[in-house]
Structure formats: C-alpha cells, structure tokens
Amino acid sequence: MNVVPAARRTECWELLYSTARDGVSLHTLFRCNEGIGPALLLIRDSAGYIFGAYTSDRWRREKVGRTYGTGEAFVFTTRPRRAQHVWTKANYLFQSGSSDSISIGGGSHFALWLDGDLMFGTSGACESFGNPCLASTAEFGIAQLEVWGFATLNRLHTENRSTK
Numbered sequence: 001m002n003v004v005p006a007a008r009r010t011e012c013w014e015l016l017y018s019t020a021r022d023g024v025s026l027h028t029l030f031r032c033n034e035g036i037g038p039a040l041l042l043i044r045d046s047a048g049y050i051f052g053a054y055t056s057d058r059w060r061r062e063k064v065g066r067t068y069g070t071g072e073a074f075v076f077t078t079r080p081r082r083a084q085h086v087w088t089k090a091n092y093l094f095q096s097g098s099s100d101s102i103s104i105g106g107g108s109h110f111a112l113w114l115d116g117d118l119m120f121g122t123s124g125a126c127e128s129f130g131n132p133c134l135a136s137t138a139e140f141g142i143a144q145l146e147v148w149g150f151a152t153l154n155r156l157h158t159e160n161r162s163t164k
Contacts, residue, residue, distance in 0.1 A: 011150040013040075018146045024118045029147060030097065033058040036149040038072075041104075043112075043121070044144045047136035050079040051123075053104045053112060055095045059147065062097055067106070069094030075104060075111045075129050085111070085131035093128050105129050118145055 015021075016039065017032040033039060039059060042052040056072040071087040073094045087094075093106025105111030107127025112134060114121040119142055123135040 014149045016147045016149045019118060019142070019144055024145075026099070026102065026114075026116045026118055029102075029118070030059060030061055033060065033147065033149070038150055040148040040150075041112075042146045042148070043114075043135075043142060045121075045135045046141035046143050048079065048143075049077065049134075049136040049140075051075070051077040051112075051134040053095075055104065057095065058149075059095070059097050059102060061099055064098050064100075065096070067093050067096045073104070075126075075131050075134060077134050083131075085129040087128065088130045090127040090130075105131070114142065114145075118142055 016036060017029045022028050022032065036058045038057065039055050040052065041055065042050065044050050053075045054073060056070040057068050062068065071089070071094070074084055074086045076082075076084045091107055094104070096103045100116045101113060103110040103113045105126035105128035109124030109126055110122065111126035111129050111131050112121060112123050120139065121135065121142055122139050123133045124138055125132055
C-alpha cells in the first residue's frame with residue numbers, strides 16, 4: 001500500500017505543519033497550507049495507532065457545511081495494520097475545514113473529524129470511503145499530527161537555480 005498516489009511519487013515531500021514543531025493550532029495549520037495543493041495528513045493517536053488521509057486540495061477554512069476536494073482523496077491506516085480506503089462514489093464529501101474543526105469524508109459519520117484545538121478527534125464508518133474506524137477508538141486523543149505537502153522536482157530545481 002502506498003499512501004501517496006502514483007502521480008505524486010516523483011515529488012519531494014515538504015513538512016507544512018507539525019504539532020511538535022508548530023504547536024497545536026488549527027489556525028496555524030490553515031496558514032501553513034496557504035497556496036499549497038494536495039496534502040497528506042498523518043495522525044498518531046494516544047494509543048499509538050497511525051492513520052490519516054491524502055487530500056487532493058489544501059486545508060482551508062470555508063463556511064460550515066461547505067466541502068471541497070476530489071475523488072482522488074482517500075483515508076488509510078498504517079499501524080497497527082495497513083489499509084487504504086478509496087472513494088466509493090457514494091457522495092462528494094471529501095474534506096471540510098472551519099474555524100472550529102476539520103473533517104474528511106461524510107455520510108452517517110466522518111472518516112475523520114478533528115476539533116479546533118487539534119487535541120481530540122472522532123473516526124467512524126463513512127460512506128465516502130467505506131472505511132471502518134481508523135483510530136484506536138471512535139473518540140481519540142491526538143498525540144501528534146503532521147501535514148505534508150508536495151513540491152514537484154522541476155519546481156524545486158527552478159527555485160534552486162533562481163536563488164543562486
């Protein structure tokens with residue numbers, strides 16, 4: 001299982017936001033994602049489970065209830081077992097962000113919902129991705145959270161040449 005789509009595997013990863021480095025702030029997470037496209041969200045919960053989502057769009061604040069992203073998005077777990085859950089085409093509820101929370105997926109439950117303090121979250125069976133609970137329990141504490149972005153090798157090469 002790869003947690004990055006094939007089209008992104010030739011790109012460099014860039015750590016955009018980390019609770020360990022940047023503190024626990026949804027506002028900072030949004031600010032660190034300004035102008036950045038697809039993102040990889042990684043979470044380690046308080047029980048040591050590691051899971052997350054690949055989103056085709058950057059994380060941003062929208063009106064409550066407004067979703068964005070595309071069917072390229074998916075959710076996954078890496079510990080204690082590896083699993084990937086892709087878009088089922090049951091709905092178009094990919095990702096959402098407000099000043100109070102961020103969420104991935106939808107239907108009867110979010111695949112992932114994180115509170116505005118980035119301290120707690122929920123995970124449940126979600127029609128968007130057909131996934132079970134991704135975390136150790138349906139309600140979980142967040143031990144660490146990271147958001148990674150992707151920079152194409154060509155863009156990095158061009159930027160490096162222009163700074164010399």
